[in-house]
Amino acid sequence: xxxxxxxxxxxxxxxxxxxxxxxxxxxxxxxxxxxxxxxxxxxxxxxxxxxxxxxxxxxxxxxxxxxxxxxxxxxxxxxxxxxxxxxxxxxxxxxxxxxxxxxxxxxxxxxx
Amino acid sequence: xxxxxxxxxxxxxxxxxxxxxxxxxxxxxxxxxxxxxxxxxxxxxxxxxxxxxxxxxxxxxxxxxxxxxxxxxxxxxxxxxxxxxxxxxxxxxxxxxxxxxxxxxxxxxxxxxxxxxxxxxxxxxxxxxxxxxxxxxxxxxxxxxxxxxxxxxxxxxxxxxxxxxxxxxxxxxxxxxxxxxxxxxxxxxxxxxxxxxxxxxxxxxxxxxxxxxxxxxxxxxxxxxxxxxxxxxxxxxxxxxxxxxxxxxxxxxxxxxxxxxxxxxxxxxxxxxxxxxxxxxxxxxxxxxxxxxxxxxxxxxxxxxxxxxxxxxxxxxxxxxxxxxxxxxxxxxxxxxxxxxxxxxxxxxxxxxxxxxxxxxxxxxxxxxxxxxxxxxxxxxxxxxxxxxxxxxxxxxxxxxxxxxxxxxxxxxxxxxxxxxxxxxxxxxxxxxxx
Numbered sequence: 001x002x003x004x005x006x007x008x009x010x011x012x013x014x015x016x017x018x019x020x021x022x023x024x025x026x027x028x029x030x031x032x033x034x035x036x037x038x039x040x041x042x043x044x045x046x047x048x049x050x051x052x053x054x055x056x057x058x059x060x061x062x063x064x065x066x067x068x069x070x071x072x073x074x075x076x077x078x079x080x081x082x083x084x085x086x087x088x089x090x091x092x093x094x095x096x097x098x099x100x101x102x103x104x105x106x107x108x109x110x111x112x
Numbered sequence: 113x114x115x116x117x118x119x120x121x122x123x124x125x126x127x128x129x130x131x132x133x134x135x136x137x138x139x140x141x142x143x144x145x146x147x148x149x150x151x152x153x154x155x156x157x158x159x160x161x162x163x164x165x166x167x168x169x170x171x172x173x174x175x176x177x178x179x180x181x182x183x184x185x186x187x188x189x190x191x192x193x194x195x196x197x198x199x200x201x202x203x204x205x206x207x208x209x210x211x212x213x214x215x216x217x218x219x220x221x222x223x224x225x226x227x228x229x230x231x232x233x234x235x236x237x238x239x240x241x242x243x244x245x246x247x248x249x250x251x252x253x254x255x256x257x258x259x260x261x262x263x264x265x266x267x268x269x270x271x272x273x274x275x276x277x278x279x280x281x282x283x284x285x286x287x288x289x290x291x292x293x294x295x296x297x298x299x300x301x302x303x304x305x306x307x308x309x310x311x312x313x314x315x316x317x318x319x320x321x322x323x324x325x326x327x328x329x330x331x332x333x334x335x336x337x338x339x340x341x342x343x344x345x346x347x348x349x350x351x352x353x354x355x356x357x358x359x360x361x362x363x364x365x366x367x368x369x370x371x372x373x374x375x376x377x378x379x380x381x382x383x384x385x386x387x388x389x390x391x392x393x394x395x396x397x398x399x400x401x402x403x404x405x406x407x408x409x410x411x412x413x414x415x416x417x418x419x420x421x422x423x424x425x426x427x428x429x430x431x432x433x434x435x436x437x438x439x440x441x442x443x444x445x446x447x448x449x450x451x452x453x454x455x456x457x458x459x460x461x462x463x464x465x466x467x468x469x470x471x472x473x474x475x476x477x478x479x480x481x482x483x484x485x486x487x488x489x490x491x492x493x494x495x496x497x498x499x500x501x502x503x504x505x506x507x508x509x510x511x512x513x514x515x516x517x518x519x520x521x522x523x524x525x526x527x528x529x530x531x532x533x534x535x536x537x538x539x540x541x542x543x544x545x546x547x
Binding site for chain 1: 311313335385454460468475482
């Protein structure tokens with residue numbers, strides 16, 4: 001069953017990246033291969049303008065569920081862009097012993 | 113040749129009289145020195161524990177574990193809307209009053225009163241003891257004598273501070289000229305908050321060192337710029353627009369012309385499509401500020417990008433030209449460990465495009481932050497080897513001199529007052545706080 005809006009059926013193979021929290025998005029990045037990250041990036045980046053235009057029709061506080069998932073998918077694109085564009089590896093170089101995790105999801109539906 | 117004007121003395125460091133010799137890092141590797149800092153600094157200075165927006169309603173509260181200050185506090189909005197703080201301890205037999213699941217973890221919520229988990233003693237939002245289980249079984253007990261022990265709590269520009277020292281000057285005075293210079297900045301409009309937290313294996317001052325100089329940026333973060341830009345940045349090096357020092361507090365004012373960039377080829381593809389990056393979203397929200405407060409961009413330089421303030425001991429505020437804010441907190445847990453908190457504040461996004469632009473800025477902060485923290489354990493362990501004991505600092509590292517000098521000053525003053533009183537002052541502080 002499709003989890004993303006119908007206009008973005010081409011991104012369904014990457015729907016596993018529609019993850020609500022930054023910490024979990026980063027964890028998926030660390031457990032992925034560079035090939036997997038590159039494939040997601042290559043599919044999603046060229047669609048950014050279409051996605052943001054589509055999402056812009058909704059109020060941030062009233063996103064339909066499939067649109068919310070599409071937004072999370074693009075939050076993941078941000079997370080994945082760093083290994084693909086900068087590091088050439090999933091982890092920030094030399095960061096073996098450190099973690100810096102988001103401790104709250106920002107308020108997607110109910111602004112603070 | 114400096115690109116930006118320096119003071120007549122020839123350097124910022126000499127202008128502020130901070131000395132130019134190499135400095136020792138013994139203050140960051142000695143367990144004994146850390147024990148002194150806990151009482152001399154963390155039990156005597158104003159500590160920022162949060163913002164008023166975290167206490168939205170009467171009865172909203174949160175706890176803070178102040179390990180360095182040897183205590184836990186609860187901060188609450190009272191029935192009269194006033195923000196108060198109390199030591200987080202029940203007056204009956206000393207149980208921690210407010211906690212969930214794990215006594216060492218912070219918590220928050222909204223309540224009508226505080227009830228101790230142990231024997232059900234209750235306290236109202238103003239700290240008065242209102243109920244004692246089986247009161248008749250006690251001996252001449254007057255509930256009026258058993259209110260929660262207050263901690264001084266004051267608010268600066270919506271930031272809530274506590275101070276365990278009953279004799280400390282008021283917060284407004286403590287924040288000095290640098291604090292006064294930010295009066296009126298609309299922090300309250302930036303309620304879209306992303307919080308980051310990290311347990312770091314270094315002395316708390318080492319991370320502040322890393323974040324109060326940008327000298328490292330063109331080198332440590334070289335790869336985060338596209339190749340041509342990175343080479344240019346490294347050749348030029350880093351120079352601030354201005355530094356200011358007032359008492360133990362300091363600030364660095366920096367250029368930052370990347371938001372939006374002059375040439376799209378200067379930035380990465382993801383930044384081009386999301387219109388955002390390290391310096392924040394390119395589409396800048398209106399925050400109703402006709403003119404910057406006098407404390408921002410003190411050099412009034414057209415290339416201004418951000419100002420970074422260190423309010424001693426452990427609170428940093430970064431204000432970006434692009435109308436968002438970052439704060440950093442460094443909470444020591446031992447001489448060579450601390451908890452770092454990085455918090456990003458934005459005007460709430462109106463739509464998903466703005467939300468993604470903010471995500472881009474936040475994640476860029478995280479990637480930089482991970483690069484910054486990865487050097488800290490490496491520095492701490494080698495400093496502890498004591499193979500080298502003195503280290504040169506350049507003029508762009510002036511705020512490191514300030515931090516270590518200010519911290520040492522508090523420790524020296526504490527030692528003097530200990531000797532003069534002929535008793536251990538931490539004991540004195542606890543007695544007077546409770547009386």
